[in-house]
């Protein structure tokens with residue numbers, strides 16, 4: 001693999017300890033803010049600060065096409081990937097609205113849509129013109145995979161120059177739930193019936209067909225599915241590889257990551273398998289309605305913040321969860337301590 005997996009340091013243990021100590025001194029019974037307390041302490045540790053802050057949030061949405069779409073595994077045609085690219089920058093997609101609402105920077109990256117998005121406002125980081133159909137061949141070459149990983153890394157470099165305090169990766173790619181499910185099957189050693197779901201809206205027969213398509217791919221690639229980088233090359237998508245590269249690079253750059261839904265979480269699992277130390281930098285935004293998400297989250301020990309039945313992708317679940325993280329920071333930073341407020345019992 002010529003893309004170098006970066007070295008990753010752990011979040012600041014001293015900032016974590018001090019943050020937990022402060023939580024115990026705030027005017028509330030210990031633990032009464034539930035998971036918000038631990039979240040604030042984890043953000044304090046990741047930002048190596050006693051006042052964690054999420055004023056500057058960065059969202060990169062990676063778009064790419066999938067050869068496996070020709071197997072009829074999605075409720076929508078592949079042309080939607082390209083069409084949605086334009087909607088993202090025009091401001092009418094869900095993630096466009098949410099990014100505005102939370103005051104985040106939103107960029108759209110063409111990681112390998114079949115026909116280039118090539119429109120103003122879209123970043124060209126194409127690793128190829130859609131992947132190959134992985135029921136017949138490897139989805140991508142090693143150099144394409146490395147280019148896609150680098151596309152994610154470059155997005156994080158832009159985020160870092162902006163001074164991002166939180167990185168969100170979104171994805172758009174018709175048929176990418178088939179790719180994500182196949183990747184998760186290979187990584188977790190379980191069958192497609194536990195990981196394939198409706199995606200954009202398949203019915204029961206559609207899901208059974210999707211399972212057969214994944215079985216065919218797992219049989220074809222067989223014993224070769226052992227190393228995570230090679231699993232990514234054989235069964236992945238360019239936007240999934242870009243997310244993996246982005247997550248690893250964000251962790252190496254000490255930028256907290258808020259992971260979105262099913263596809264994004266599979267990219268996080270790949271990142272953790274490539275470099276386990278990145279896990280400490282990940283927060284999980286939501287539990288997607290895509291049924292396989294539960295298993296992938298469990299494998300990562302990820303506890304999602306919200307469960308609203310969302311299954312859109314684009315980074316939308318993560319964007320919706322940002323106000324919760326901001327609430328955790330505000331409480332941590334602004335509440336009075338027992339001593340300051342003169343309240344007894346602290």
Ligand SMILES: O=C(O)c1ccc[n+]([C@@H]2O[C@H](COP(=O)([O-])O)[C@@H](O)[C@H]2O)c1
Nearest residue numbers: 074173175176177199200261262288313
């Ligand atoms: O994020 C999720 O959990 C999620 C679950 C189901 C579908 N999606 C989105 O829907 C598209 C993939 O669905 P499909 O059915 O074409 O594989 C892709 O653009 C994803 O962003 C996303």
Ligand SMILES: Cc1cc2nc[nH]c2cc1C
Nearest residue numbers: 076080172200312313314
């Ligand atoms: C319209 C549409 C928007 C999306 N956004 C992410 N995945 C999507 C899939 C479809 C079909």
